[in-house]
Each structure stands twice: as structure tokens, then as C-alpha cells.
Amino acid sequence: MSRKKAVAGGVGVLSAALVAGAVLAPAAGAAEAKNSGVDSAFAISASGLLKVDPTPSVDSSEGFAQQSLAELKLPPALLDLRLLTAKAGAGQARAAVADVSVGLGVGKPLLSASAIEASCHHGKVSSSLAKAKIGDVNLAVQVPPNTGVSVPGLLSVVLNKQTTHPDGSVTVTAISINVDGIQKLDLASATCVPGDGDDGSTSTKPTSSTKTSSRTSAPASSSAAGGGGGGAGPAGDRALPNGKAPAPTPVKAHLDVTG
Amino acid sequence: MHIKSRRLLPTVGATILVLVTGACSGNDSAEVEPVAVSQEDLTKLPEADTFGTVSGAPTDPQPAGGAMAGKVIHPKNELVVYASLGGNPIARLPTVQMGSPTWVPVVSEKDGWAEVLLPTRPNASTGWVHLESAAAESAQDDYAINVDRVAFTLELLANGKSVGKWTIGTGKPEHPTPSGRAYIIASIAETKNTYSPIVLPLSYHSNSLETFGGGPGTVGLHTWPNDSYVGKANSDGCIRVPREALDRLAKVPLGTIVNIT
Numbered sequence: 001m002s003r004k005k006a007v008a009g010g011v012g013v014l015s016a017a018l019v020a021g022a023v024l025a026p027a028a029g030a031a032e033a034k035n036s037g038v039d040s041a042f043a044i045s046a047s048g049l050l051k052v053d054p055t056p057s058v059d060s061s062e063g064f065a066q067q068s069l070a071e072l073k074l075p076p077a078l079l080d081l082r083l084l085t086a087k088a089g090a091g092q093a094r095a096a097v098a099d100v101s102v103g104l105g106v107g108k109p110l111l112s113a114s115a116i117e118a119s120c121h122h123g124k125v126s127s128s129l130a131k132a133k134i135g136d137v138n139l140a141v142q143v144p145p146n147t148g149v150s151v152p153g154l155l156s157v158v159l160n161k162q163t164t165h166p167d168g169s170v171t172v173t174a175i176s177i178n179v180d181g182i183q184k185l186d187l188a189s190a191t192c193v194p195g196d197g198d199d200g201s202t203s204t205k206p207t208s209s210t211k212t213s214s215r216t217s218a219p220a221s222s223s224a225a226g227g228g229g230g231g232a233g234p235a236g237d238r239a240l241p242n243g244k245a246p247a248p249t250p251v252k253a254h255l256d257v258t259g
Numbered sequence: 260m261h262i263k264s265r266r267l268l269p270t271v272g273a274t275i276l277v278l279v280t281g282a283c284s285g286n287d288s289a290e291v292e293p294v295a296v297s298q299e300d301l302t303k304l305p306e307a308d309t310f311g312t313v314s315g316a317p318t319d320p321q322p323a324g325g326a327m328a329g330k331v332i333h334p335k336n337e338l339v340v341y342a343s344l345g346g347n348p349i350a351r352l353p354t355v356q357m358g359s360p361t362w363v364p365v366v367s368e369k370d371g372w373a374e375v376l377l378p379t380r381p382n383a384s385t386g387w388v389h390l391e392s393a394a395a396e397s398a399q400d401d402y403a404i405n406v407d408r409v410a411f412t413l414e415l416l417a418n419g420k421s422v423g424k425w426t427i428g429t430g431k432p433e434h435p436t437p438s439g440r441a442y443i444i445a446s447i448a449e450t451k452n453t454y455s456p457i458v459l460p461l462s463y464h465s466n467s468l469e470t471f472g473g474g475p476g477t478v479g480l481h482t483w484p485n486d487s488y489v490g491k492a493n494s495d496g497c498i499r500v501p502r503e504a505l506d507r508l509a510k511v512p513l514g515t516i517v518n519i520t
Binding site: 062066085094128130131142239244245246249251252255257 | 297298299300301302303305306308309310331333335354355357358359360362396397398399400401430434443445446447448449450451452454457458460465468471472473474475476477478479481494495496497509510511512513514515
């Protein structure tokens with residue numbers, strides 16, 4: 001009974017938010033479009049009455065990518081997040097966000113945390129929370145995969161949500177909130193391709209032809225000087241046999257430096 | 260080993276453990292162990308990469324220390340970075356920077372600890388890592404780079420000797436190339452920007468541009484499609500070099516000091 005009431009209250013609040021125009025980047029359909037065969041990450045995504053496209057969102061389809069956002073704030077007291085960051089590539093992905101306050105318009109914060117992160121790296125998948133709280137429930141720093149948290153009232157909450165996709169890639173989402181099918185909110189999500197090696201040398205992923213051809217354009221010839229052949233890490237992560245630092249292998253990536 | 264002896268002789272095993280512990284603490288009296296960092300504390304720490312900002316970090320003890328060759332280290336696992344020997348944790352140093360393996364220059368060492376330059380804001384941030392407990396690869400980097408903003412030159416040194424010198428371009432007056440002891444953090448085969456096939460991002464950031472494009476204002480070393488930059492201060496902070504110089508610089512190890520004066 002109380003549950004129903006709470007849901008109704010939630011809808012009201014979310015609708016109000018919609019009317020107020022507090023919808024970020026209302027581009028259609030991008031939220032779930034995921035390139036297969038690449039590492040990817042985003043700090044926040046919401047769908048339903050409140051829509052936030054994955055922000056910031058990166059994938060490794062054009063090499064290593066990283067983005068950050070100092071602050072994301074949606075009034076009134078809907079969302080307040082700091083230091084949103086996402087990076088993906090070189091066989092790993094990580095998403096993190098700090099100083100989280102998710103109110104969805106309710107008086108006191110529905111969800112608060114000083115830090116939330118999710119990462120994957122060569123099959124190692126993890127997520128962790130710092131000082132996280134949903135309603136009055138304190139959340140553990142680390143929990144087993146797909147740990148449900150029962151929150152009285154309107155929410156279904158899954159911590160350390162892990163999903164294996166048909167292509168074998170694994171997505172870990174630190175906190176996934178579902179309000180009875182009308183509102184979904186994911187915080188800190190990272191997806192890694194299984195057995196992905198160094199992004200610069202991977203050539204077997206089913207990706208677009210432009211990607212394949214540009215990958216081969218990466219100067220592979222210098223990898224011989226990179227030291228550390230057989231290791232799991234990226235090329236050039238070991239000293240040469242004579243103790244000297246290795247010459248680097250250029251890795252496909254994008255970074256806007258100050259031109 | 261302890262587990263094995265315990266299994267065979269539980270009582271004796273326990274005694275040995277006590278003795279071993281006692282011996283260790285005796286030996287360690289002169290050394291400083293890192294403070295314990297919980298998973299929750301770790302989660303709150305910023306990552307030391309070009310997008311990161313670290314607060315409470317010491318500054319480079321010798322920002323004008325010159326173009327020096329020296330030791331570089333690569334963390335095999337994420338390393339906790341501390342403010343001082345036995346001090347507070349301030350950051351986590353990831354194993355990868357923009358897809359390249361992380362290599363950081365060591366600027367001083369003490370009692371099993373190393374002070375390394377960090378790729379974060381603010382410029383000239385350093386931090387201490389406990390080498391003794393770290394899984395880190397170390398190597399000798401013979402190279403160093405001098406950038407002279409007044410003379411518009413970049414000089415590559417190997418073991419202290421000049422092996423190449425070129426005329427370059429630097430940041431315009433409103434967005435100057437920052438001075439100090441930076442280093443090369445990654446080797447990027449750029450997939451979107453077309454002005455340079457390879458971009459070598461440095462650990463330093465623009466002091467006048469908080470962000471640039473979609474990036475955090477990272478200063479880079481790269482070439483340019485024409486020679487409009489040669490001997491001029493007209494970039495947004497980056498160091499533009501001739502293609503020939505880029506080809507040479509791209510073979511220099513990550514972690515190499517770029518001393519900008």
C-alpha cells in the first residue's frame with residue numbers, strides 16, 4: 001500500500017521535472033546504442049521520465065578515449081554530481097563520479113555518495129562505493145555481483161550489476177536504480193571486451209572497416225623496440241634487457257591537446 | 260610458508276610467526292611504512308592522469324632542475340601515491356595513460372620510496388610511491404629534452420649530449436606554453452585530429468585554458484601541417500615541431516623529461 005503511494009509520488013515529481021524542462025540532451029535512442037567489440041564507459045545514464053544520455057560517454061572504437069565533466073547539475077535537486085569521468089581502451093574501461101546527490105525532487109537525497117566507480121580490466125570486473133547511502137540504507141563499499149538492495153517503497157536497486165552480452169563483453173554498473181519500470185538510473189558503468197589485449201595491437205574485433213584499416217596504419221614497426229613482448233600489458237611496459245627504458249609504441253587514441 | 264608450518268605444527272608455527280614479526284619491526288624502525296588505505300579511501304582518491312587534479316600534492320623539488328636523464332618507473336598494478344613518506348594518500352597512479360603504459364620519472368628516492376612527477380593538474384605536482392611494496396618496473400631513461408621558449412628551440416639530449424636541435428613554435432602570449440619540468444606521458448596515434456600523425460602529450464597543462472576541445476588543456480608536442488609556426492609564439496600552448504623532430508621524439512621513452520624554460 002505504502003509502496004503504491006510512494007510510486008505515485010515519484011511519478012509526480014518526475015513529471016514535474018519534465019514539465020520544467022530539466023531533460024538533458026534529448027537526442028533519441030543514443031542511450032542504448034552500444035558498439036559491440038569495443039570497451040566503453042559512462043558515468044551516468046538515465047531513461048524514463050528523466051532522461052540523461054550517457055554522460056560523459058566514451059568507447060574505444062577510435063582508440064583509447066577519455067572524457068570528463070566537472071559538474072552535472074539538474075535543478076531542482078534532481079541530480080548533483082561532480083568529477084564525472086569515463087575512459088575506455090587498451091583492454092580496460094573505467095567510470096567514476098564524485099559527490100553524488102540524486103534527489104529526483106524528493107526532499108532529502110534519495111542517493112548520496114562521496115564516490116562511485118566501476119571498472120574492468122582484462123576480465124577483472126569491479127565496482128566500489130564510498131560513503132554511499134540510499135534513503136536511510138548505508139551501502140557497503142564492495143559487494144558481490146548483482147547484489148540487490150531492498151529499499152522500502154519505490155525502488156529496485158542493484159549494486160555491482162554485471163551483465164554478460166552476446167558478444168562476450170561484460171558490463172559492470174556500480175549502482176543501477178529502477179523505479180518500477182518508469183525510471184532507470186545507472187551510475188558508473190564500464191564495459192570490457194573479453195580477453196582484450198592492448199588496444200593498439202588488437203586486430204580481430206568485429207569492427208567497422210575504417211577502424212580495421214586505421215588500426216593497421218598505427219606504426220606497428222616500432223613495437224619491436226617496445227620491450228615486453230609476451231606480457232599481458234600494453235607494448236613497451238618493460239625495461240629493455242639492458243635496463244634501458246623502451247621506445248614507446250604509438251597507441252591509437254584521441255586527445256585534444258592545446259594545438 | 261607460514262601456512263604450511265602451521266598445518267604441520269600449529270603451536271610452533273604460531274611461535275615462529277611471532278618471532279618473525281618481532282624481527283621485522285626491529286629492522287623497520289628506521290624505515291617508514293605507507294599508511295593503510297582502505298578500499299573506501301581508494302575509491303575517493305583521484306586518478307593521476309591528464310584529466311585528473313590532485314590536491315595536497317607536493318611540488319617538484321626542482322622545477323628548474325633542467326633536462327635530466329634518469330630513472331623511470333612503470334606501475335604493473337595501480338599504485339597509491341602519497342603526500343610524503345608515511346603521509347596521506349593523495350592519488351592513484353593507473354597503469355595506463357591515454358592507452359600507453361604509464362611511465363613516470365623519479366625525481367628523488369629515500370628509504371625505499373620514490374618521488375615521481377605526476378601527469379595531473381596542478382603543474383609540477385609530485386607524489387611519493389612506496390617502491391618496496393609496489394609491483395613496478397624500473398628502467399634507465401638516457402634521454403632528456405630542452406625547450407627554450409625565448410630562442411624557439413627544442414634540443415634532444417642523450418646521456419647529456421645534444422643529438423638534435425630544431426626550431427619550434429610555442430604558445431601565443433595569451434596562452435603561453437607553461438614553464439617547468441614536464442615529461443612525456445603517452446604516445447598517441449591520433450585518430451581524430453589531423454594536424455599531426457603522432458601527438459606526445461606532456462604532463463603539464465595550460466595555465467590559461469582550463470579545457471581545450473574536449474580535453475583538459477594538456478600541453479602536447481606535435482608537428483603542424485605547414486611551417487606557419489616556425490620560430491613563432493602562435494599556438495594555444497602546444498609545442499609545434501618539424502616532422503623530422505617528431506619522428507625522433509616519438510622514439511624517446513615515455514617518462515622523458517621535457518624541461519621548458
